[in-house]
């Protein structure tokens with residue numbers, strides 16, 4: 001193994017130039033980027049400044065090869081030249097199985113062997129294990145080549161399972177304008193290439209048609225022309241294959257970007273907005289995302305090809321024997337096609353509305369099914385469904401009628417009209433065979449273009465209808481996020497029981513008003529309240545008095561109408577939602593919380609990095625045991641790795657509430673808000689769980705009934 005820094009020492013960036021390395025990689029990759037302004041708190045913030053997301057690459061040493069193959073562009077963190085040096089960075093542009101391109105500190109691109117990068121990443125482990133391995137090898141009689149190989153193999157074996165902070169993968173943020181994302185992923189370039197390839201392919205088809213038509217109509221076809229025809233057809237094959245390949249790649253990339261964007265939009269939705277929409281409507285939106293992707297991709301490509309074909313068909317018609325008449329007939333038929341597609345669009349919108357409404361009702365019905373089975377007379381379970389089905393069937397029939405006209409009438413009607421326009425030229429006998437061949441070719445080409453454009457536009461209509469439902473998710477992704485760079489003053493340690501100075505105020509609530517709707521009476525009115533670091537506070541009140549609402553405003557889950565909520569003197573807008581949530585963790589009331597169908601470890605470590613480190617799992621298990629979950633951990637065959645939730649181990653009510661508690665306590669927040677978290681526990685377990693919360697939460701707010 002080569003020494004970690006020697007082969008690429010001149011190609012690495014000092015960590016102090018991380019921002020510049022980021023900017024350089026962005027520029028070389030041809031991505032739209034803003035100018036980098038130095039002085040950011042973290043690399044993640046610096047990346048955000050450049051319109052990127054820097055995702056930490058936390059892997060095991062054994063996964064370095066996979067990492068190098070899949071994470072570019074990335075900033076890789078390697079060990080400094082000597083153990084005392086700060087770490088250095090490699091700006092990885094792209095990589096294949098053997099080589100990688102990196103951007104050097106003088107902003108040039110260099111090719112390096114992938115093995116060199118791998119060795120550089122192992123450099124972190126060299127410092128720790130190198131000397132010991134060297135000691136083992138010193139006692140072994142080996143040639144220097146074998147020694148190097150044995151050293152590399154031993155080191156890899158030693159550290160295979162150990163974690164490595166390998167740097168950051170750089171991704172264009174899903175919140176940047178979608179066109180920029182498409183451009184950056186090379187989709188626009190591929191669309192351009194596809195369009196040109198289609199134009200060439202049509203021109204060649206036309207040439208082939210002209211060659212064969214000319215021969216057929218003139219009565220003889222010599223061998224030379226036949227060869228030319230065969231050659232043109234053979235050339236078409238690779239062009240079509242290449243076009244289909246590009247088209248496929250462009251669809252996959254664009255689809256992926258769209259899904260990422262929608263996912264971000266879903267995560268950006270305000271919880272109250274989600275609640276007011278209902279599960280059915282949200283699911284409807286998510287389903288429509290797939291329809292948007294399929295129909296828009298298909299419709300977009302087909303329409304693009306159709307436009308190319310139209311652009312060729314019209315001049316060919318004009319070159320035929322009945323030039324102007326043929327073109328006018330085609331334009332008139334196109335207008336007729338347009339009116340049919342307009343009618344189709346209106347009916348599709350009505351049909352998709354009926355379909356989506358039924359989906360929403362069905363989901364809501366499924367969610368409430370258990371309650372219905374227990375509470376409602378079975379004769380009323382399906383009330384209203386017949387009416388909805390009848391409306392849907394009628395909308396489907398209306399759509400089918402216009403669809404039949406589009407697919408059946410349009411192409412056949414055009415053939416009749418197109419040949420009718422050519423008829424005088426055929427009858428007159430004055431037109432040359434070449435002209436007649438071009439005329440027939442034009443009619444056929446126009447038919448193909450017409451069929452394609454109707455197929456493309458009908459798909460686009462479907463995409464548009466689906467878009468109406470999916471757009472809120474797409475738009476939510478573009479919501480400007482509050483800066484995450486703002487830092488709150490460092491935490492100072494509380495003195496147990498001592499009167500805390502003013503500076504220790506953690507959360508300051510002043511004249512807070514909150515109402516659920518603008519016209520409704522406020523649920524919280526003029527609340528002024530202060531929590532100091534280390535305090536444990538009990539919030540009590542009768543049912544419906546606004547305790548949970550208050551907790552959710554403090555946790556940043558709801559936005560207040562008036563007043564101030566300050567965390568160490570800064571409001572949520574200045575700190576940004578992620579920073580706010582890092583400092584305040586909440587366990588919402590039971591019905592607002594959820595066990596995800598995942599492992600127990602995943603559920604309790606939800607607020608931390610995933611995959612977890614060994615120490616995360618250890619802490620999670622300790623907290624679970626402190627909360628009295630030891631017996632259930634013992635019962636589960638997989639322990640912490642047992643799958644829980646709807647499809648897994650069904651946790652009891654009290655067990656679930658302690659999982660929610662563990663989840664909140666494990667987030668490492670400064671303030672933990674527990675909303676009726678102890679209500680479902682027996683007195684003994686309640687005492688145990690409360691002791692754990694008191695011990696682990698730096699500051700605590702407990703909401704409970706008197």
Ligand SMILES: Nc1ncnc2c1ncn2[C@@H]1O[C@H](COP(=O)(O)OP(=O)(O)OP(=O)(O)O)[C@@H](O)[C@H]1O
Pocket residue numbers: 516517520523541542543544545546547548549550705
């Ligand atoms: N979306 C909403 N629109 C209008 N009012 C609402 C809405 N959601 C909740 N409320 C009302 O706000 C009030 C406060 O609710 P909150 O859940 O905060 O009370 P609570 O004190 O936690 O009650 P409990 O002890 O029963 O859990 C209640 O009267 C509730 O009905």
